[in-house]
Amino acid sequence: xxxxxxxxxxxLVVCDSVRASKVEESVFHLRGTRxxxxxxxxxLRRRLLLFLILSSPRPDRFPGYIxxxxxxxDRAIYxxxxxxxxRFPSDSDLLPLVLPVNIRFPQAGRYLVQIxxxxxxxxxxxxxxxxxxxxxxxx
Amino acid sequence: MSKKKKPLRMAPLQRLAVKPIEDPAEQAALxxxxxxxxxxxxxxxxxxxxxxxxxxxxxxxLCRRLSxxxxxxxxxxxxxxxxxxxxxxxxxxxxxxxxxxxxxxxxEGLLGRLEDARGTESIGCWPKGSSxxxx
Numbered sequence: 099x100x101x102x103x104x105x106x107x108x109x110l111v112v113c114d115s116v117r118a119s120k121v122e123e124s125v126f127h128l129r130g131t132r133x134x135x136x137x138x139x140x141x142l143r144r145r146l147l148l149f150l151i152l153s154s155p156r157p158d159r160f161p162g163y164i165x166x167x168x169x170x171x172d173r174a175i176y177x178x179x180x181x182x183x184x185r186f187p188s189d190s191d192l193l194p195l196v197l198p199v200n201i202r203f204p205q206a207g208r209y210l211v212q213i214x215x216x217x218x219x220x221x222x223x224x225x226x227x228x229x230x231x232x233x234x235x236x237x
Numbered sequence: 238m239s240k241k242k243k244p245l246r247m248a249p250l251q252r253l254a255v256k257p258i259e260d261p262a263e264q265a266a267l268x269x270x271x272x273x274x275x276x277x278x279x280x281x282x283x284x285x286x287x288x289x290x291x292x293x294x295x296x297x298x299l300c301r302r303l304s305x306x307x308x309x310x311x312x313x314x315x316x317x318x319x320x321x322x323x324x325x326x327x328x329x330x331x332x333x334x335x336x337x338x339x340x341x342x343x344x345e346g347l348l349g350r351l352e353d354a355r356g357t358e359s360i361g362c363w364p365k366g367s368s369x370x371x372x
Binding site: 106110116118123124126153163164174176177178179180181182184185186187189190191192193194195196197198199200221222225226227228229 | 245246248250252253256259263317
């Protein structure tokens with residue numbers, strides 16, 4: 099069976115901060131992990147962190163991008179290219195990444211956070227999708 | 238007896254930037270690129286095998302030609318590319334089609350796997366790996 103051309107996204111967590119443990123190797127502390135945010139008014143601009151763990155059968159660099167889709171309209175409200183492209187070292191099976199994003203949510207509702215990778219000889223490939231709710235705070 | 242697996246090696250944490258693509262033309266180019274690929278794929282014929290594009294009907298057609306064992310391998314590989322939520326959806330959908338006695342058998346098998354995996358940070362092959370992405 100041919101090896102996958104792009105990494106697999108094993109984990110995607112939306113959160114407020116990520117810190118590597120000072121006492122345990124390859125252990126990470128995540129704060130404010132979330133599937134939603136609340137807001138008083140819209141549009142809402144919000145900085146979030148995406149914590150990813152990728153796996154790949156081969157060492158390489160994998161250019162990719164983040165897309166956020168408004169589920170009610172199917173329109174993308176955010177595109178962001180990962181820079182520099184994640185680089186998989188030859189001596190590792192897993193690669194943890196922290197990606198800061200600053201997204202303008204036009205309205206309350208459900209959004210889809212997607213992780214895409216470019217491929218040289220085929221279509222871009224969606225490797226992870228997660229829902230994220232933006233809720234209007236009740237008065 | 239369970240096979241002893243090598244521990245997975247974790248690379249150091251990489252903090253990368255995400256450069257927003259705000260130019261509508263650039264956004265449209267990304268979408269067009271994807272749409273073109275999808276349209277190209279839908280035109281691909283199974284019989285001609287002329288295109289390297291892959292579509293769901295093409296995959297299904299090719300899978301029908303495989304042995305049962307090979308189909309299982311393909312299903313495992315494709316399942317591994319799904320998100321945790323999607324895997325759960327697939328399992329629920331498949332399980333609902335099983336006769337009651339097979340569902341019990343499946344539940345026992347899954348519980349056995351869960352017990353095997355308990356206390357270890359398993360991110361092995363699907364469906365075991367579903368525990369890995371819970372965050």
